[in-house]
Amino acid sequence: MSIENPREFMLQLFHTAVESVSAENCLPSFLADLKSEGRTIVIGAGKAAAAMAATVERHWQGELSGLVVTPYGHGATCEKIEVVEAAHPVPDGAGQQAAQRILDLVQGQQLTEKDVVLCLISGGGSALLSLPAAGITLEQKRAVNKALLKSGAAIHEMNCVRKHLSRIKGGRLALACAPARVVSFLISDVPGDDPSVIASGPTLPDSSTSAEALAILKKYNIAIDAEVLQYLESAESETPKPHDPRFAEHEHHVICNAATALEAAAAASRAQGMPAYILSDSIEGEARDVAQVLAAIARQVADREQPFSTPCVLLSGGETTVTVRGSGRGGRNAEFLLSAAIALNGHKKIFALACDTDGIDGSETNAGALYTPDSLARAEALGLKPKEFLNNNDAFRFFEALGDLVVTQPTRTNVNDFRVLLIL
Amino acid sequence: MSIENPREFMLQLFHTAVESVSAENCLPSFLADLKSEGRTIVIGAGKAAAAMAATVERHWQGELSGLVVTPYGHGATCEKIEVVEAAHPVPDGAGQQAAQRILDLVQGQQLTEKDVVLCLISGGGSALLSLPAAGITLEQKRAVNKALLKSGAAIHEMNCVRKHLSRIKGGRLALACAPARVVSFLISDVPGDDPSVIASGPTLPDSSTSAEALAILKKYNIAIDAEVLQYLESAESETPKPHDPRFAEHEHHVICNAATALEAAAAASRAQGMPAYILSDSIEGEARDVAQVLAAIARQVADREQPFSTPCVLLSGGETTVTVRGSGRGGRNAEFLLSAAIALNGHKKIFALACDTDGIDGSETNAGALYTPDSLARAEALGLKPKEFLNNNDAFRFFEALGDLVVTQPTRTNVNDFRVLLIL
Numbered sequence: 001m002s003i004e005n006p007r008e009f010m011l012q013l014f015h016t017a018v019e020s021v022s023a024e025n026c027l028p029s030f031l032a033d034l035k036s037e038g039r040t041i042v043i044g045a046g047k048a049a050a051a052m053a054a055t056v057e058r059h060w061q062g063e064l065s066g067l068v069v070t071p072y073g074h075g076a077t078c079e080k081i082e083v084v085e086a087a088h089p090v091p092d093g094a095g096q097q098a099a100q101r102i103l104d105l106v107q108g109q110q111l112t113e114k115d116v117v118l119c120l121i122s123g124g125g126s127a128l129l130s131l132p133a134a135g136i137t138l139e140q141k142r143a144v145n146k147a148l149l150k151s152g153a154a155i156h157e158m159n160c161v162r163k164h165l166s167r168i169k170g171g172r173l174a175l176a177c178a179p180a181r182v183v184s185f186l187i188s189d190v191p192g193d194d195p196s197v198i199a200s201g202p203t204l205p206d207s208s209t210s211a212e213a214l215a216i217l218k219k220y221n222i223a224i225d226a227e228v229l230q231y232l233e234s235a236e237s238e239t240p241k242p243h244d245p246r247f248a249e250h251e252h253h254v255i256c257n258a259a260t261a262l263e264a265a266a267a268a269s270r271a272q273g274m275p276a277y278i279l280s281d282s283i284e285g286e287a288r289d290v291a292q293v294l295a296a297i298a299r300q301v302a303d304r305e306q307p308f309s310t311p312c313v314l315l316s317g318g319e320t321t322v323t324v325r326g327s328g329r330g331g332r333n334a335e336f337l338l339s340a341a342i343a344l345n346g347h348k349k350i351f352a353l354a355c356d357t358d359g360i361d362g363s364e365t366n367a368g369a370l371y372t373p374d375s376l377a378r379a380e381a382l383g384l385k386p387k388e389f390l391n392n393n394d395a396f397r398f399f400e401a402l403g404d405l406v407v408t409q410p411t412r413t414n415v416n417d418f419r420v421l422l423i424l
Numbered sequence: 425m426s427i428e429n430p431r432e433f434m435l436q437l438f439h440t441a442v443e444s445v446s447a448e449n450c451l452p453s454f455l456a457d458l459k460s461e462g463r464t465i466v467i468g469a470g471k472a473a474a475a476m477a478a479t480v481e482r483h484w485q486g487e488l489s490g491l492v493v494t495p496y497g498h499g500a501t502c503e504k505i506e507v508v509e510a511a512h513p514v515p516d517g518a519g520q521q522a523a524q525r526i527l528d529l530v531q532g533q534q535l536t537e538k539d540v541v542l543c544l545i546s547g548g549g550s551a552l553l554s555l556p557a558a559g560i561t562l563e564q565k566r567a568v569n570k571a572l573l574k575s576g577a578a579i580h581e582m583n584c585v586r587k588h589l590s591r592i593k594g595g596r597l598a599l600a601c602a603p604a605r606v607v608s609f610l611i612s613d614v615p616g617d618d619p620s621v622i623a624s625g626p627t628l629p630d631s632s633t634s635a636e637a638l639a640i641l642k643k644y645n646i647a648i649d650a651e652v653l654q655y656l657e658s659a660e661s662e663t664p665k666p667h668d669p670r671f672a673e674h675e676h677h678v679i680c681n682a683a684t685a686l687e688a689a690a691a692a693s694r695a696q697g698m699p700a701y702i703l704s705d706s707i708e709g710e711a712r713d714v715a716q717v718l719a720a721i722a723r724q725v726a727d728r729e730q731p732f733s734t735p736c737v738l739l740s741g742g743e744t745t746v747t748v749r750g751s752g753r754g755g756r757n758a759e760f761l762l763s764a765a766i767a768l769n770g771h772k773k774i775f776a777l778a779c780d781t782d783g784i785d786g787s788e789t790n791a792g793a794l795y796t797p798d799s800l801a802r803a804e805a806l807g808l809k810p811k812e813f814l815n816n817n818d819a820f821r822f823f824e825a826l827g828d829l830v831v832t833q834p835t836r837t838n839v840n841d842f843r844v845l846l847i848l
Contacts, residue, residue, distance in 0.1 A: 154811070191720075259728070277731035280720035284767075289713030296615075296704040296742060304683070307701035308731075318720060343708075387578075 003274065003311070003424060007370055010353040010420045011406065013265040013313070014367075018357050018408070020264030021187065021415045023052040026256040028059045030185060036116035041109070041180070042066030042081045043102045043173075044120025045128040046199055047358050048187045050076035050083045051412035052120040057081060067105055068120055069098040069128045074410045091130035096138070099131040099168055103176055111180035119173070119182055123189030123358065123414035125199025131167045133231060140225050141165050144217070151220035159197065163206055163239055164213040164232060170239035173202035174250060182250045188257035189358075189416045191282030191318050195252050205247050206239035213237075258282065258317035258415045261357060265420070269313045276313040283318035283417075287332045288339035288390065290320050295343035295350075298421045302349040310349065314421040322362075328394020331362025333417060334369045334405075338395040340421075341371045342386050348373045351422040355406050358414035361396075367408045368418075369399035378402055427698065427735070427848060431794055434777040434844045435830065437689040437737070438791075442781050442832070444688030445839045447475040450679040451609060452483045458607060460540035465533070465604070466490030466505045467526045467597075468544025469552040470623055471782050472611045474500035474507045475836035476544035481505060491529055492544060493522040493552045498834045515554035520562070523555040523592055527600055535604035543597070543606055547613030547782065547838040549623025555591045557655060564649050565589050568641070575644035583621070587630055587663055588637040588656060594663035597626035598674060606674045612681035613782075613840045615706030615742050619676050629671050630663035637661075682706065682741035682839045685781060689844070693737045700737040707742035707841075711756045712814065714744050715763035719774075722845045726773040734773065738845040746786075752818020755786025757841060758793045758829075762819040764845075765795045766810050772797045775846040779830050782838035785820075791832040792842075793823035802826055 003009045019025060042056055042064060049068040054076045057064060064080045071088035086095030106117060132141040144165060148158045163170030174182045184203045186195055196204040214232050217224055224232075231237050240246060258281040269276035279297070283290055294316065301308050308314075320332045330338075333354040344350050355361065355368025379386055382401055389398040399405050427433045443449060466480055466488060473492040478500040481488060488504045495512035510519030530541060556565040568589060572582045587594030598606045608627045610619050620628040638656050641648055648656075655661050664670060682705040693700035703721070707714055718740065725732050732738075744756045754762075757778040768774050779785065779792025803810055806825055813822040823829050 278724065278728075279731060280717075280724040281728075282723065283717055283720040285713035285716035286710060289709035290717050292709035293704075293707055293714050293717040296707040299706065300702065300704040304702075304705075307703060 003422070006351040006422055006424065007372065010351060010370060010422055013268055013420050014353055014355050014406065014418060016268040017261035017265040017418050018411045018413065021256040021261045021357065021413045023048055023055040023413065026260070027052060027055045027185060030253050030255055031056065031059045034183060036062065038112055038114030038116070040064050040116050040118060041106060041111070042068065042118045042120065043106065044068040045125035046122030046187070047071055047074050047124040047410065047414040048122035048412055049120050049125070050074055050078065052122070052185065053078050053081040053083060056118060056120070067098065067102055069095060069102070071124055071128065074412055076412060086128050088124045088127045091127050095128045095130055099129045103131070103167065106177045111177060113179045113181070115180040117177045117180050117182045119184040119203045121184055121199045121202065122187040123199065123416070125202070126169065129168045129199070129202055133165055133167050133237065135231050136165060136228055140228050144222065144224060144228065147222040148220070151222060153216060153220050157216045159200055160208040161213045161216055163200055163208060164210050164237050165228070166200070168202050169200035170206035171201060171204055171247070172239065175240060175246060178246065184252040186252060186254045187413055187415065188254050189414045191284055193254050193257050195254060203250065204252060205242045205244050207242055208239070210237045256415065261415050261418055262315045262317050265315055274311060274313055275308070276315060277308055279314055279316045281317045283316050283320065285320060287320040287322050287336040291336045291339035292343050294419070294421060295340045298344065298350050298423055299347060301423045302347060311424045314423070316419045317415065317417050319416045322393060324393050326392030326394060328389065328392040329364060329397055330393055330395035331356060331364050333361045334395035334399055335390070335393060336419065337369045337371050338386060338390050338398055341375055342390065344371070346373055346376050349424050353406065353420040355418050357411060357416060357418050359408040359411040364396045365407065366396065366405040368406045370404045370406060375402060375404065427846070430775040430846055430848065431796065434775060434794060434846055437692055437844050438777055438779050438830065438842060440692040441685035441689040441842050442835045442837065445611065445680040445685045445781065445837045447472055447479040447837065450684070451476055451479045454609060454677050454679055455480065455483045460486065462536055462538030462540070464488050464540050464542065465530060465535070466492065466542045466544065467530065468492040469549035470546030470611070471495055471498050471548040471834065471838040472546035472836055473544050473549070474498055474502065476546070476609065477502050477505040477507060480542060480544070491522065491526055493519060493526070495548055495552065498836055500836060510552050512548045512551045515551050519552045519554055523553045527555070527591065530601045535601060537603045537605070539604040541601045541604050541606045543608040543627045545608055545623045545626065546611040547623065547840070549626070550593065553592045553623070553626060557589055557591050557661065559655050560589060560652055564652050568646065568648060568652065571646040572644070575646060577640060577644050581640045583624055584632040585637045585640055587624055587632060588634050588661050589652070590624070592626050593624040594630035595625060595628055595671070596663065599664060599670060602670065608676040610676060610678045611837055611839065612678050613838045615708055617678050617681050619678060627674065628676060629666045629668050631666055632663070634661045680839060685839050685842055686739045686741050689739055698735060698737055699732070700739060701732055703738055703740040705741045707740050707744065709744060711744040711746050711760040712763035715760045716767050718843070718845060719764045719767035722768065722774050722847055723771060725847045726771060735848045738847070740843045741839065741841050743840045746817060748817050750816030750818060752813065752816040753788060753821055754817055754819035755780065755788050757785045758819035758823055759814070759817060760843065761793045761795050762810060762814050762822055765799050766814065768795070770797055770800050773848050777830065777844040779842050781835060781840060781842050783832040783835040788820045789831065790820065790829040792830045794828045794830060799826060799828065
């Protein structure tokens with residue numbers, strides 16, 4: 001096939017991918033099978049929370065009430081469910097108040113076994129539902145968090161500690177809903193889709209233990225106040241474990257994930273006669289190095305017709321990371337794309353797009369960016385040096401200057417990274 | 425197909441790959457078409473130099489003499505061509521003497537247009553042929569080199585400066601052979617196979633300039649002695665440029681490269697009924713991040729049968745890098761494999777091998793290592809923590825403890841990295 005406009009083609013794949021993981025597209029079929037014999041309370045948190053709540057309102061038969069919290073700018077109009085906006089990724093007072101109100105809501109209504117709590121969980125929910133465990137102050141929790149971030153602890157280690165210092169995470173929110181049945185719907189932004197990891201699993205049992213949390217704090221020499229130590233040594237701090245009978249009636253459904261988005265984009269590509277291959281839905285690693293690998297594979301396709309024939313599209317998802325060394329602006333997708341641009345070095349057959357499906361690449365105003373074979377030549381004409389921008393973690397400004405940012409506004413969903421390599 | 429012994433299968437692919445890029449396998453067909461009406465002088469440098477010289481001796485019709493230099497332990501028995509061993513990657517006096525003797529050899533024999541100089545070039549040749557330009561001392565050249573290494577200059581920038589401070593690199597060795605015809609045979613260890621980059625291109629014209637070398641020294645604020653400045657500002661320092669008429673009669677042939685090795689391994693795999701795909705012959709990037717990407721692709725194959733059906737083999741080559749932060753032992757292939765092991769986390773269907781085709785992974789005694797689904801369990805049984813070994817850049821010791829090193833001794837060839845992912 002021939003592609004008239006590669007930029008538009010790649011953008012179309014991205015928009016198709018995002019649309020495929022919208023609440024409106026994924027949630028209704030799950031709601032159709034569900035009934036409540038009593039009240040139906042909707043709670044939730046994350047970038048998709050408001051969109052999911054609006055979808056529930058449109059498709060749920062029967063009365064509804066509730067409260068969800070979503071990052072600023074991610075709201076949607078709801079009539080029965082209150083939508084609160086709060087700060088992400090660094091929690092603020094609005095989020096903490098909303099978290100407290102959600103707890104009060106499920107604990108203060110004398111819920112019964114006939115009632116159903118619909119919990120709408122998506123990426124970003126962890127920061128939005130930040131509430132310290134009883135007996136620990138917000139300052140103490142923050143101090144531990146800050147020390148952990150500096151310590152070099154792995155993300156699963158940090159999450160283990162966080163879950164054991166929280167009043168909500170690690171299944172505690174589900175316990176608060178007892179004796180009502182909790183049905184959780186999750187949009188996964190986590191490579192591997194472990195539901196207990198998405199938004200720190202507020203309604204899922206947790207296999208990590210308080211003893212492990214203490215061992216991690218010890219391992220990284222993190223000083224903690226006596227109250228924190230006392231809490232973590234108490235039985236109270238233990239999270240509910242898998243197979244806990246209190247979770248026997250609960251359900252959870254991952255309604256969509258990176259694979260959903262990639263499959264939709266692949267189908268849209270194939271429908272236009274363009275073969276599409278999904279390399280992986282869960283690529284992790286430093287963005288600039290991931291870019292070098294994917295660029296090398298694209299060059300192999302372009303130059304040697306292996307492992308795929310041209311033309312074709314290579315799709316991938318996951319969550320790359322950026323180790324910030326410079327002082328520039330840029331998210332991981334723009335940084336990926338700038339490194340790919342340098343590695344592709346104007347190869348005439350290869351085009352690329354890298355965007356965050358939530359519409360926000362890092363903390364910038366764009367979803368990501370586009371690369372075309374003439375990008376480096378256009379940059380040179382403007383006096384821009386790609387390697388200097390990359391060294392300064394300044395990929396946003398590089399693609400901004402080229403007019404190659406992809407801007408969508410918040411998409412109200414989140415299945416993490418989405419990358420296209422188009423090889424003509 | 426079923427693989428009885430995945431370890432042996434992967435090792436067999438590696439040995440097939442190495443064998444396919446041996447001098448004895450690749451050089452004779454090129455020699456068959458070549459004649460000398462006068463004398464035939466053999467010179468050369470690199471990890472394959474002695475093996476290539478021995479092959480020339482076996483297959484060349486007519487008289488021969490010459491001198492090649494190869495790293496310690498890479499020698500081979502030759503009768504007509506002298507083989508000198510010297511230090512690599514840090515040059516020593518033996519290498520400098522050999523470099524001087526090679527220059528004397530081609531300059532002192534009053535070569536004519538009827539004579540042919542066969543130049544045998546392979547990876548490692550740059551360090552082995554280290555000789556400062558006239559008027560510059562060895563100490564001055566070393567000081568510039570040291571400052572460059574610390575400066576953060578890119579490899580092509582360092583090579584530009586090195587070529588302009590050398591009496592041999594950047595085509596100067598070919599000029600020294602005038603008026604004889606120079607025929608170069610190259611084994612490429614360079615992603616992309618640019619012959620002027622392999623061993624810093626002693627017999628190939630150079631597109632970089634003295635002015636660029638000076639600009640690079642200025643860019644990185646590298647202080648240089650007056651003699652060095654004077655030399656770089658003189659016409660004498662300029663390397664011969666592409667299309668220089670003095671190179672019109674010369675020839676060069678890349679006799680094998682990473683693609684040769686990967687194709688041979690793929691063919692050997694397919695011959696046993698196991699589909700094989702070459703992802704790329706030129707992957708660069710930080711070894712641990714490259715591993716995360718390739719592991720993610722292997723998991724996608726294993727778990728989702730995309731983009732390839734199981735069983736299959738994924739092959740790749742190139743040159744990864746390791747940013748050393750720890751104090752351990754290990755080359756880039758072992759580091760790649762340890763990171764892959766962590767990412768694969770015991771996945772039951774996936775096996776892997778990563779080796780350097782030269783038989784030396786970094787500065788260690790092994791070519792690389794093997795990973796099997798039970799590697800992490802065996803490590804745990806021994807009390808080894810994979811992440812701690814990775815953080816300490818200590819992958820050699822990790823795989824040594826498991827008995828999973830691949831040891832071959834120097835292979836006397838070098839087409840850089842060779843990786844297998846076997847997905848059953």
